[in-house]
Amino acid sequence: MxxxxxxxxxxxxxxxxxxxxxxxxxxxxxxxxxxxxxxxxxxxxxxxxxxxxxxxxxxxxxxxxxxxKEIKKIAKWSAPAGRIIGTSVACAKKSIVRKRGTDGGVVTAILLHLFKTGRINGAIVSKNSKKGSIPWLATSKEEILDSAGTHSDTSHGMANFADEYSTFSPSIEALKEMRKEGIKKIAFVGTPCQINTIRKMEAIGIVPTDSIEFCFGLFCAGNFIFHAKEFHQIEDKHGFKYKDIESINIKNNFIINLESGEQKIIPIKELDVVKRTACNLCKDFSAEYADISFGGIGADKGFTSIITRTPLGRAVLAEAFEKVLVSYKYEDNPKYATNAEDAILKASRKKKDKARINLKKIEEKGVSVIG
Ligand SMILES: Cc1cc2nc3c(=O)[nH]c(=O)nc-3n(C[C@H](O)[C@H](O)[C@H](O)COP(=O)(O)OP(=O)(O)OC[C@H]3O[C@@H](n4cnc5c(N)ncnc54)[C@H](O)[C@@H]3O)c2cc1C
Ligand code: SF4
Ligand code: SF4
Ligand code: SF4
CATH class of the missing domain: 3.30.70.20 (Alpha-Beta Plaits)
Incomplete structure (x- = not known):
């Protein structure tokens, strides 16, 4: 064994x-x-x-x-990027949710709707700390709204910038709290690797995954760990200060939104040195095992690209479109959703290719050569 x-x-x-x-x-x-x-x-x-x-x-x-093999069978996974029932582009109906959301606020709008209608009693999401993103079991509508976005809480100040600042939130740790509190009916929001772990736990019936009703995956180009010295170098190069950051958005670029409204766009490639090693080996961009996957790629500013992957996800999204979401107007561009799906598939392919190359490098020469 x-x-x-x-x-x-x-x-x-x-x-x-x-x-x-x-x-x-x-x-x-x-x-x-x-x-x-x-x-x-x-x-x-x-x-x-x-x-x-x-x-x-x-x-x-x-x-x-x-x-x-087992989770692929359960998810009806198919190449090249998992099961796709449908692709759409939307934003939250409520302006406050749109304002607080990372892209179109769609994840938060759906979580709030599921909470309001009693389908969930909470959601495993993420919030910020001085060490970066940390898991959070949100159990009220206010907490769910507060979890929206990919924040950078600068209240701790640069003087207190921890030795290490990570964008990765180890959300599975929150299962412990969920079990301790005895909370049933949860939505889990996480990166593709976390959704994969949850699906494996479900496949062998591990408690408390029986309390997870919905798995919502975020597209993921990678996560980053900054040390204060590296962050200062980025600040100097791009001309901003950590204390002035309002929010961070990870896409093809690492986008820093400043409180002044100005945006600093850092090419992801430039951050390869601070990318977690495992992320250079990861083959899943679009959360291929989620009920619904969400990202900004392929969508205009203020909108979220959405892939439904399971009948459960499809039902949730259909209801959300009736109640809490606004679809991108089909008449404005009939090809919009198709183009979004193409962009997602392209990013998926790129990530898989890169992982294959990096894995080969590891096999041939060792961990330190990847990037
Ligand atoms: C580390 C990371 C990398 C990403 N990379 C890409 C990318 O390359 N391309 C792309 O198109 N999209 C990427 N995304 C997804 C994108 O940033 C948005 O999360 C997605 O478009 C949903 O937007 P929204 O406005 O609908 O979500 P919101 O309504 O803002 O809700 C987002 C939810 O995600 C939770 N969350 C935030 N950060 C984390 C985290 N680190 N771990 C777990 N949960 C978290 C929040 O608490 C909230 O519940 C990434 C997200 C993360 C967290
Ligand atoms: S789960 Fe714990 S007890 Fe089981 S093999 Fe792993 S370390 Fe050992
Ligand atoms: S990747 Fe594997 S070894 Fe690492 S934390 Fe997850 S389950 Fe544990
Ligand atoms: S790139 Fe892969 S391993 Fe890294 S956080 Fe995203 S899903 Fe997980």
Whole structure:
């Protein structure tokens, strides 16, 4: 039976660990308590003696292919980028949601609607801290609205800028709180790797994933870890200060919106050095296992591109269009949704190609050469 010991050898030491937290969350949820996160957010043994060698942390790791066939079958996955029932482009009907949202505020509008109609009692989302994005179990409409956007909370000030600032939010950790609080009926919002882990947990019936009603995935070009020195270099080069940031949006570029209304656009390529190693090896751009996937690519400013992937996702979106979303006007450009889908498929292909090249480099020369 392969265990966490094998995850260290096959995933961590190869630089493939996404820090998704699946292994630690499972081991803690079931009260084995053999694993914990170290100070850098990396999973490690807390007490190796407590490991009962159940092998489940190994099976649910997104980098391990043992359950891939199973989750592909359940999701009716097909090449090149997973099942696509439909693609649309929309924004939230309410101006406050549009204003607070990263793109069109569609994710938040749907979460608020599901909450209002009693289909969920909360949502696992993200908020900011001085160390970057952190998981948040939002359990009221105010909290769901507060979670909108990809914020940069500068209230901590640059003087308190932590040694490390990460855009990655280890959202699976919030499952622990959900279980502790006994909250049922949750929507999970996360990156493609996190959705993959959740689907593997669901496939083998791991508690508390039975309480996750909806999986909403965000398109993902990668996540970044900045150290203060690197961030100062970016500030100097692009002429802004951290304290003046209102929000961050990750697309083909890393977009910094300043409180003054000015935008600083940093090409993603320029940030390759601060991209997490595992993100250079990741093949999933468009959250291929989600019920619905969301991103800004292919949509005009202020709109969200949406891919429905499951019948459940389709039903949720159809209702949302009736109640809380406004569709991009088909008459203005009949090809708009098709063009958005093309842009998404192109970004997916690019990410898969890059991952393949980087994996080959690792196999041939070792972790340090990728980028
Ligand atoms: C790290 C990251 C990389 C991304 N890369 C791309 C990209 O390359 N191309 C692209 O088109 N789109 C990308 N997106 C998605 C895009 O930024 C928007 O999240 C998406 O378009 C939904 O917009 P919205 O206005 O509908 O969402 P909103 O209504 O603003 O809701 C967004 C939801 O996502 C949650 N969230 C924010 N940050 C995180 C995080 N780090 N982890 C988990 N949940 C989070 C928020 O709490 C909120 O619930 C990325 C998102 C993230 C978080
Ligand atoms: S007890 Fe199971 S889940 Fe925990 S570390 Fe050991 S093999 Fe992994
Ligand atoms: S990728 Fe996730 S499940 Fe795999 S070792 Fe890293 S944190 Fe654990
Ligand atoms: S690029 Fe891949 S590994 Fe990195 S955060 Fe996004 S989905 Fe996860």
């Amino acid at each position: 392969k265990t966490f010991f094998n995850l260290i050898q096959e995933v961590q030491k190869q630089g493939k660990c996404h820090h998704c937290g699946g292994c630690v969350s499972f081991c803690s949820a079931i009260n084995y308590g053999a694993l914990k996160f170290d100070d850098t957010g990396r999973p490690c043994y807390s007490d190796i003696e407590k490991c009962v060698e159940c092998g489940l942390c190994y099976m649910i790791c997104p980098e391990i292919s043992e359950l891939d």
